[in-house]
Amino acid sequence: xxxxxxxxxxxxxxxxxxxxxxxxxxxxxxxxxxxxxxxxxxxxxxxxxxxxxxxxxxxxxxxxxxxxxxxxxxxxxxxxxxxxxxxxxxxxxxxxxxxxxxxxxxxxxxxxxxxxxxxxxxxxxxxxxxxxxxxxxxxxxxxxxxxxxxxxxxxxxxxxxxxxxxxxxxxxxxxxxxxxxxxxxxxxxxxxxxxxxxxxxxxxxxxxxxxxxxxxxxxxxxxxxxxxxxxxxxxxxxxxxxxxxxxxxxxxxxxxxxxxxxxxxxxxxxxxxxxxxxxxxxxxxxxxxxxxxxxx
Amino acid sequence: xxxxxxxxxxxxxxxxxxxxxxxxxxxxxxxxxxxxxxxxxxxxxxxxxxxxxxxxxxxxxxxxxxxxxxxxxxxxxxxxxxxxxxxxxxxxxxxxxxxxxxxxxxxxxxxxxxxxxxxxxxxxxxxxxxxxxxxxxxxxxxxxxxxxxxxxxxxxxxxxxxxxxxxxxxxxxxxxxxxxxxxxxxxxxxxxxxxxxxxxxxxxxxxxxxxxxxxxxxxxxxxxxxxxxxxxxxxxxxxxxxxxxxxxxxxxxxxxxxxxxxxxxxxxxxxxxxxxxxxxxxxxxxxxxxxxxxxxxxxxxxxxxxxxxxxxxxxxxxxxxxxxxxxxxxxxxxxxxxxxxxxxxxxxxxxxxxxxxxxxxxxxxxxxxxxxxxxxxxxxxxxxxxxxxxxxxxxxxxxxxxxxxxxxxxxxxxxxxxxxxxxxxxxxxxxxxxxxxxxxxxxxxxxxxxxxxxxxxxxxxxxxxxxxxxxxxxxxxxxxxxxxxxxxxxxxxx
Numbered sequence: 162x163x164x165x166x167x168x169x170x171x172x173x174x175x176x177x178x179x180x181x182x183x184x185x186x187x188x189x190x191x192x193x194x195x196x197x198x199x200x201x202x203x204x205x206x207x208x209x210x211x212x213x214x215x216x217x218x219x220x221x222x223x224x225x226x227x228x229x230x231x232x233x234x235x236x237x238x239x240x241x242x243x244x245x246x247x248x249x250x251x252x253x254x255x256x257x258x259x260x261x262x263x264x265x266x267x268x269x270x271x272x273x274x275x276x277x278x279x280x281x282x283x284x285x286x287x288x289x290x291x292x293x294x295x296x297x298x299x300x301x302x303x304x305x306x307x308x309x310x311x312x313x314x315x316x317x318x319x320x321x322x323x324x325x326x327x328x329x330x331x332x333x334x335x336x337x338x339x340x341x342x343x344x345x346x347x348x349x350x351x352x353x354x355x356x357x358x359x360x361x362x363x364x365x366x367x368x369x370x371x372x373x374x375x376x377x378x379x380x381x382x383x384x385x386x387x388x389x390x391x392x393x394x395x396x397x398x399x400x401x402x403x404x405x406x407x408x409x410x411x412x413x414x415x416x417x418x419x420x421x422x423x424x425x426x427x428x429x430x431x432x433x434x435x436x437x438x439x440x441x442x443x444x445x446x447x448x449x450x451x452x453x454x455x456x457x
Numbered sequence: 458x459x460x461x462x463x464x465x466x467x468x469x470x471x472x473x474x475x476x477x478x479x480x481x482x483x484x485x486x487x488x489x490x491x492x493x494x495x496x497x498x499x500x501x502x503x504x505x506x507x508x509x510x511x512x513x514x515x516x517x518x519x520x521x522x523x524x525x526x527x528x529x530x531x532x533x534x535x536x537x538x539x540x541x542x543x544x545x546x547x548x549x550x551x552x553x554x555x556x557x558x559x560x561x562x563x564x565x566x567x568x569x570x571x572x573x574x575x576x577x578x579x580x581x582x583x584x585x586x587x588x589x590x591x592x593x594x595x596x597x598x599x600x601x602x603x604x605x606x607x608x609x610x611x612x613x614x615x616x617x618x619x620x621x622x623x624x625x626x627x628x629x630x631x632x633x634x635x636x637x638x639x640x641x642x643x644x645x646x647x648x649x650x651x652x653x654x655x656x657x658x659x660x661x662x663x664x665x666x667x668x669x670x671x672x673x674x675x676x677x678x679x680x681x682x683x684x685x686x687x688x689x690x691x692x693x694x695x696x697x698x699x700x701x702x703x704x705x706x707x708x709x710x711x712x713x714x715x716x717x718x719x720x721x722x723x724x725x726x727x728x729x730x731x732x733x734x735x736x737x738x739x740x741x742x743x744x745x746x747x748x749x750x751x752x753x754x755x756x757x758x759x760x761x762x763x764x765x766x767x768x769x770x771x772x773x774x775x776x777x778x779x780x781x782x783x784x785x786x787x788x789x790x791x792x793x794x795x796x797x798x799x800x801x802x803x804x805x806x807x808x809x810x811x812x813x814x815x816x817x818x819x820x821x822x823x824x825x826x827x828x829x830x831x832x833x834x835x836x837x838x839x840x841x842x843x844x845x846x847x848x849x850x851x852x853x854x855x856x857x858x859x860x861x862x863x864x865x866x867x868x869x870x871x872x873x874x875x876x877x878x879x880x881x882x883x884x885x886x887x888x889x890x891x892x893x894x895x896x897x898x899x900x901x902x903x904x905x906x907x908x909x910x911x912x913x914x915x916x917x918x919x920x921x922x923x924x925x926x927x928x929x930x931x932x933x934x935x936x937x938x939x940x941x942x943x944x945x946x947x948x949x950x951x
Binding site: 410436 | 515817818827894
């Protein structure tokens, strides 16, 4: 009897503990209808920054991409920039130039020298991009998913190539929450229909990104989403992938990310939540979006 | 009316009753507020509890709410330690009653009004009563330190004593209690002072969220030091309580007490120096910890050896082989368990912490901050819970749990908690073994195992508390026995 109970327990563990492996074929194909090439305007003015709601002024208008940069967009950039000689292949990596950081010798600070730094690792098993020696392409079905496995250098190089830049943390937060101090881009509560986060039951679970703009109120194969843009109309400002921001702070080599990802609990998707990593870090849950200033 | 008065006397005037009531309150708090985050929130319990109890949970206040929750639980845990100390360490009966009464009113006020303020709207009268309660607990600490004064003539040890004895005959064990109490009082100020600046230059934060900030304010450093040293001193207090309970003495006791006293002082000094000399302070802290750990080791060696001897003496054996000795050692899960949990702490807390410190820049800081955060929060949650299981096992021994209930209670807590802690250690260090893409199976398995372990522990505590609750309705229940026992031992003491 006791052995039977033990055996049953072990079988239960084996069955419930070992989740199905990540699917190797194409993901479910859903068209969200949100244009990844579009930008949203964030007008100049004050807003409430951080969990403590500090009144903060951004005295210029700017535009931020409506969605994170997609795999298709990054492939287009990589092929163009590679052909133009702006970036190059070095061993197993795509690399690009970076002017380096000022070093202050603080505790735990590491030097980031001028030189070529990795933008992404070629043909990494976790990447949705492939490289055949000449050309980059997207694994079928992932074109409209956010690009991942890109380093901070890779995100910065993309923006710089087009004359844009990464948003600062302050700009990112304003774009995400607007001026009323809300905790999430859509309000103060989070439900699984708002965003892609840990066990949010989307069709790409357990570990898949969702196509950009997925949470737009549409239903996908029975999964009903709630339209969840930021007050300015930007999508995916919470969940799906962490987003690199552009600040380089004195005394640290870390770069900061915002937004939370598919791997985090809902509370990590609050707009002020920070993550950080070395600038050469890349992960399947890390992406970015670009910002451009508005003339005049 | 007399019946109610008798039960009131048991719950508020006897050590066993006070501890039972405090454990019950802590269990209730954990049961309710544990539903608000992690897997329980994911399963939908958060919404039920939030709506059912009419909580007001603004997302921006989560960190501050958690800080208040930790403080309410910490106050209750400190009260339990105080009850044990006033009962185990020789002191005047009036001192004991005064200290217990003050700490009880203090922790109840802090717990009830702290939780009401944090989770049910912000009535600032409640906040005031939360602070008042904590102040009373601090005041009880002052009274305790005075009662523990080791140079009192009545508590000096005679020459040739089996216990660790210092110059002039002072008891080094009593001195260790005194040093721990004073260190805890000073360390409490390191939290109280930044708290006093709240809204005036200080904002609430969780330490794990600022570890990578290149610049931390003095108030932030004080808080980080405060939370680390308070938990460390709770561990030292637990060690000393067990030492007294098992009647630790002899050569190992003499080896253990001096480094324990010195280690407690050095460790505390290291933390207090965090603001002016952050880099060097860490070295001092490591030095203090290195002195404290051997004291724990000596006590475990003594305790287990004594367990074997007592068991063999009871069986009438004068010689035994290794396996017979091992069997004798584990025969009583409660007595074995309190010491085993201290050993197990090394595998799931100390060694992991040392590894993280040594490999910080090489491994941990290569991970994104959220991964480092998981290791940090896992680390101290395990430590805090492990200490709680030690105190629970000790309490079971203290009230004289017997027979099969003793076996079930002891083994369920040991096996359940060890399973949960091992699983959580694997979870928190998962990035050492799996990538993000391959982590789902490991996460699901470790969370499931941790849940099984925790449910085992929670169930046995719930059954135990329910049984004790029912017992209170019996006219001559166990509570009456315990009360009578304490009253008679007091008479003997007087």
